[in-house]
Amino acid sequence: MITRKRLAARACGLFAALAVGLFPASATAADGPTAKEPPKVDLVLDVSGSMRANDIDGGSRMAAAKQAFNEVIDAVPAEVQLGIRTLGADYAGDDRTLGCKDTKQLYKVGPLDRTEAKTAVATLAPTGWTPIGPALLGAAQDLEGGKATKRIVLITDGEDTCAPLDPCEVARDIAAKGIHLVIDTLGLVPDAKTRAQLTCIAEATGGTYTSVQHKAELSGRVRQLVDRAADPVVNPVATEGAKQCEGAPQLKAGLYSDRETFGEHRWYRVDVLPGQELRASVSIGADRAVNNDYGVLLRATTVHGREIVRGSEAGDGRTDVLSTGLRYPKAETDDDSGSDAKPAAETVCLQVSNSFSAPASVKTTPGMPVELTIDLVDGPDSASDAAAFGLGRGWWTLAVLVLAGLLAGLVWGWISRWRISVWRTN
Amino acid sequence: MRTVRTLTAGLLAAAAALAVAGTAAGAAFADTPSPSATTGKGGAGAESAPTEAGTGFRTATPFRPGQKATAGASSGDYLYWVLPVDAQQRVTVKANVTLPESAARHGASTWQLDVYDGLRRRQACTYGTQSRAAAKEATSVELSCTLRTVRAGAEPWANDPLPGSYYVRLTVVDLPDEDLGLPVRAAVEADVHEEGGAYAVDGALSTPLVAGTVTGSLREPEDGWSGGWWSDRWLWTAAGGVLGALAGIFGYSLTRGAGRPSRVPPGA
Numbered sequence: 001m002i003t004r005k006r007l008a009a010r011a012c013g014l015f016a017a018l019a020v021g022l023f024p025a026s027a028t029a030a031d032g033p034t035a036k037e038p039p040k041v042d043l044v045l046d047v048s049g050s051m052r053a054n055d056i057d058g059g060s061r062m063a064a065a066k067q068a069f070n071e072v073i074d075a076v077p078a079e080v081q082l083g084i085r086t087l088g089a090d091y092a093g094d095d096r097t098l099g100c101k102d103t104k105q106l107y108k109v110g111p112l113d114r115t116e117a118k119t120a121v122a123t124l125a126p127t128g129w130t131p132i133g134p135a136l137l138g139a140a141q142d143l144e145g146g147k148a149t150k151r152i153v154l155i156t157d158g159e160d161t162c163a164p165l166d167p168c169e170v171a172r173d174i175a176a177k178g179i180h181l182v183i184d185t186l187g188l189v190p191d192a193k194t195r196a197q198l199t200c201i202a203e204a205t206g207g208t209y210t211s212v213q214h215k216a217e218l219s220g221r222v223r224q225l226v227d228r229a230a231d232p233v234v235n236p237v238a239t240e241g242a243k244q245c246e247g248a249p250q251l252k253a254g255l256y257s258d259r260e261t262f263g264e265h266r267w268y269r270v271d272v273l274p275g276q277e278l279r280a281s282v283s284i285g286a287d288r289a290v291n292n293d294y295g296v297l298l299r300a301t302t303v304h305g306r307e308i309v310r311g312s313e314a315g316d317g318r319t320d321v322l323s324t325g326l327r328y329p330k331a332e333t334d335d336d337s338g339s340d341a342k343p344a345a346e347t348v349c350l351q352v353s354n355s356f357s358a359p360a361s362v363k364t365t366p367g368m369p370v371e372l373t374i375d376l377v378d379g380p381d382s383a384s385d386a387a388a389f390g391l392g393r394g395w396w397t398l399a400v401l402v403l404a405g406l407l408a409g410l411v412w413g414w415i416s417r418w419r420i421s422v423w424r425t426n
Numbered sequence: 427m428r429t430v431r432t433l434t435a436g437l438l439a440a441a442a443a444l445a446v447a448g449t450a451a452g453a454a455f456a457d458t459p460s461p462s463a464t465t466g467k468g469g470a471g472a473e474s475a476p477t478e479a480g481t482g483f484r485t486a487t488p489f490r491p492g493q494k495a496t497a498g499a500s501s502g503d504y505l506y507w508v509l510p511v512d513a514q515q516r517v518t519v520k521a522n523v524t525l526p527e528s529a530a531r532h533g534a535s536t537w538q539l540d541v542y543d544g545l546r547r548r549q550a551c552t553y554g555t556q557s558r559a560a561a562k563e564a565t566s567v568e569l570s571c572t573l574r575t576v577r578a579g580a581e582p583w584a585n586d587p588l589p590g591s592y593y594v595r596l597t598v599v600d601l602p603d604e605d606l607g608l609p610v611r612a613a614v615e616a617d618v619h620e621e622g623g624a625y626a627v628d629g630a631l632s633t634p635l636v637a638g639t640v641t642g643s644l645r646e647p648e649d650g651w652s653g654g655w656w657s658d659r660w661l662w663t664a665a666g667g668v669l670g671a672l673a674g675i676f677g678y679s680l681t682r683g684a685g686r687p688s689r690v691p692p693g694a
Contacts, residue, residue: 187607199502199606206482210500211607213530221609224498228478233485234639255484255638277632281546283483309582313548318599320504323483325545327582371484373546373637380579383629388578391659393623398666405670409677416682 037148039229040081040109042139043069043222046156046188048088051126053157053189057215061157061188062126064212068219069121073114075223077230083109083142084120087135087156088128099129100162109142130158133165136201140174140181150181151207151229153222157188159197168200169363172287175205176259176366178238183207184225186218204287206320206369236371241266245303245349253376258352260284261367265353270374271345274333279375281311281325282352287369289362295355296322300348308348314355321371322354329379473643479505479596479612483546483637486593488644491517491618501526501535502606507594508640509616510647511587513578514626514657516619517541518554521569521596526608528563535560535601539569544590544635549573557599569596575621578652579629589651590635626657 045065056064069084076082084107091102107120136152143150160167171183184207185198195211202209208225212218236257242248248267260266272278282298295314301307311324333343352370384390392401473490479497480486486506489495495507511517521539525531538557541549554570573587580586596612636645 190607192603195603195606208481208500208503209607210609213608217609220498221500224478228481228485231478231485232641236484253638279545279635281637283546311545311547318597320597321482323542323546323548325543325547327545329582373639375638378632380631381629383579383627385628388623388626388628388655388657388659390628391623391626391657391663392666393626393657393659393662397662398669401666401670402673405673406677409674409679410681411677412674413678413681413683416678420683 037146038079038081039149039151040083040143040146041151041153041226041229042083042085042109042142043072044085044087044135044139044152044154044156045069045106045124046088046130046132046154046158047086047124047126048128048130048156048158048161049092049126050130050158051188055189056213056218059215060126062124064188064215064218065155066121066124067215068222070118071219072222072226073112073117073121076112076226080112080226080230081110082112082117082226083107083139084117085135085139085142086124087131089124091128093128096129096162100131100134100165102128103131103135103138105138105142130156130161132156132160132167132197132201133162133170136167136170136174136183140177140179143181144179147180147235149229149233149235150179151225152181152183153186153225154183154198154201155186155188155218155222156194156198157190159191159194168197168204171201172204172363172366175287175369178257180235181205184210186210186212186221188212188218200288206285206287239268239372241268241352241370243267245269245301245305245351248349251350251372251374253374256372256374258370258372259367260352260354260370261364262354262356262358264367265351266370268350268352268372270348270350270376272328272330272348272376273345274330274343275379277327277329277377277379278348279325279327279373279377280350281323281373283321283323283371284352284354284356285321285369285371286319286356289358291357291359292316294319294322294357296324297351297353297355298324298326299351299353300326300328301351303347303349322356332379476507479507479614482506483542483593484639486640488640488642489614489616490644490648491616494613494615496611496613499610499612500607501598501601501610503597505596505612507596507614508591508637508644509594510634510636510645511573511576511589511592511618512634512647512652513576513589513630514621514623514652516573516575516621517592518570518572518617518619519594520615520617521594522613523560523567523569523596524611524613525560525565525567526605526610528565530605530608531562532602532604533562535605536599537567537569538597538599539571540595541571541573542593542595543587544592544637546593546637547585549585549587549592559600575625577625577627579627579631588631588635590631591637591640591645623657623659623662626659630655 051062054060086106087103091099107117139152183205185202187194187198199209210221236255239249239256241258245267248269250269284296293316297312299310309326309328311326313324475493476487476489476495486508488508523537536559543549551571554572556571558567560567576587634651
């Protein structure tokens with residue numbers, strides 16, 4: 001039966017291949033263009049006065065950064081569009097408002113001209129303030145447009161000196177725009193405050209934080225991050241779940257993103273045909289400081305609120321995401337209503353809830369990132385027995401079969417002997 | 427009686443042939459992971475082991491059982507890999523983290539290895555050191571996690587491991603704040619052990635639990651998904667049938683007696 005299924009699947013595959021061959025435009029229109037867009041990376045470099053300090057392998061922080069940039073510019077993969085933005089490069093004065101506006105695009109995000117980019121980097125000299133927040137906003141603007149992966153690599157040696165605008169909040173707001181932007185941070189010989197701020201920025205966008213003590217580490221890591229941007233990745237489609245199942249967004253198979261704040265739950269709807277299996281998984285990202293114990297719950301219910309199946313997960317301690325998933329195979333309907341009637345799809349409501357909590361000092365908006373994957377496949381072969389095809393295994397099975405055979409043989413022989421004696425007496 | 431004897435001999439020969447074929451087939455099935463182990467080490471035309479790790483479920487780096495996936499990272503990073511596991515296989519994931527030089531560190535750190543299935547459900551480790559604390563002087567940490575045997579099918583309400591992608595997450599869960607972001611090296615390996623028919627179940631998924639974000643040839647095992655129909659239960663049952671038939675013949679010969687008396691003329 002399985003072989004038959006396989007054959008059928010192969011035939012379907014062949015048909016699909018044929019169909020793709022015949023209608024290439026319609027087949028690729030669905031998901032083609034996003035994959036082709038070049039990934040964009042913006043390197044954001046701190047050129048504040050503190051970069052003069054001579055504490056990286058005997059050289060100044062600025063020299064280490066310049067050398068790393070040159071190496072990275074040489075090694076950028078061809079398909080990556082690279083840009084460079086500076087902060088604190090121009091204004092050396094004491095005026096805070098002016099100093100906190102001091103960020104500019106040094107090299108535009110686009111196809112890279114290596115010599116031009118290197119010349120631009122060579123002109124930099126440590127000068128002013130450290131306006132990280134405005135620089136991140138600027139970098140997000142530099143990268144605007146397109147559906148490609150975007151990455152900001154922030155290299156700094158000190159915390160933000162432009163207080164009311166918290167760069168961590170800025171990063172979270174940028175991430176909440178749903179533009180698939182990740183911020184990786186590198187701290188040059190960081191102190192405790194810088195480290196806290198940079199880890200917060202990285203955490204808020206799903207990026208990474210690196211503490212740099214040596215020259216080689218810096219260039220190696222930046223190169224790794226730029227290469228990472230070139231890796232193909234499937235980006236989710238933004239959606240917004242509703243407060244109840246009624247009026248919730250109708251989802252098809254795919255990858256979706258949403259935001260959900262503490263103690264909130266959201267609903268989505270999926271149509272499942274008889275004989276199909278719904279597979280859903282959800283990940284909620286802990287993108288800020290959360291309390292130690294947390295949980296996530298994914299429930300599939302009918303439109304009337306009856307729970308079908310659930311997936312739940314709980315955990316504690318340091319984590320990036322908490323995820324769970326569920327499967328719901330909808331049984332095949334009995335085909336007695338006439339073959340021409342198309343089987344009606346069942347609307348399954350999916351509820352995503354979380355039990356994350358945060359200390360009072362942590363901002364709760366925008367909500368935590370939710371990633372939802374929906375897949376609809378053919379239902380499983382139903383099991384009629386616990387063992388495979390009802391087959392036996394082991395010495396007990398052998399013993400039973402041998403005993404049964406022996407008994408059958410004995411009886412058979414006894415019958416035939418009896419028949420012979422009957423025949424003989426006659 | 428002679429016919430019985432020839433019959434017995436014939437059946438015995440058939441049983442022997444079946445048994446030989448069975449063990450050969452069994453051996454062939456048991457051997458399948460080892461070629462992947464040898465080709466995985468970067469032979470001609472084989473895909474080489476990855477040297478980077480992903481940072482989330484969507485970007486997880488695929489690798490094969492038998493390969494040694496390595497990555498350079500910063501302590502505090504969440505490293506993700508993904509590998510295909512088929513039914514009746516039992517996977518042991520091993521990780522090795524080379525810590526930063528102890529002079530740069532400020533205290534002990536705790537590392538953890540988590541395994542998730544294709545639906546991103548966390549899978550239990552039946553044994554192995556999933557989480558381990560490394561002292562300040564330690565140079566490396568060894569972690570391992572042995573999953574339950576993967577079944578071809580399960581009820582929707584069960585959390586049983588099913589064929590498909592398995593995500594491996596390696597991260598530090600506890601360390602002094604000063605030690606965040608220091609360079610570490612991580613290596614991950616997966617050993618597959620074929621458990622055979624003891625774990626063969628009825629019913630199977632129509633398609634394995636492979637996430638759409640996993641692309642390329644590493645979506646499935648080297649020789650494809652098994653489809654779940656084969657197990658050594660076929661051999662056991664067939665052998666049982668043969669032995670039962672032999673026992674039947676033996677029993678028959680015991681009770682039937684000498685057969686037709688020789689003094690009776692054939693025409694009578």
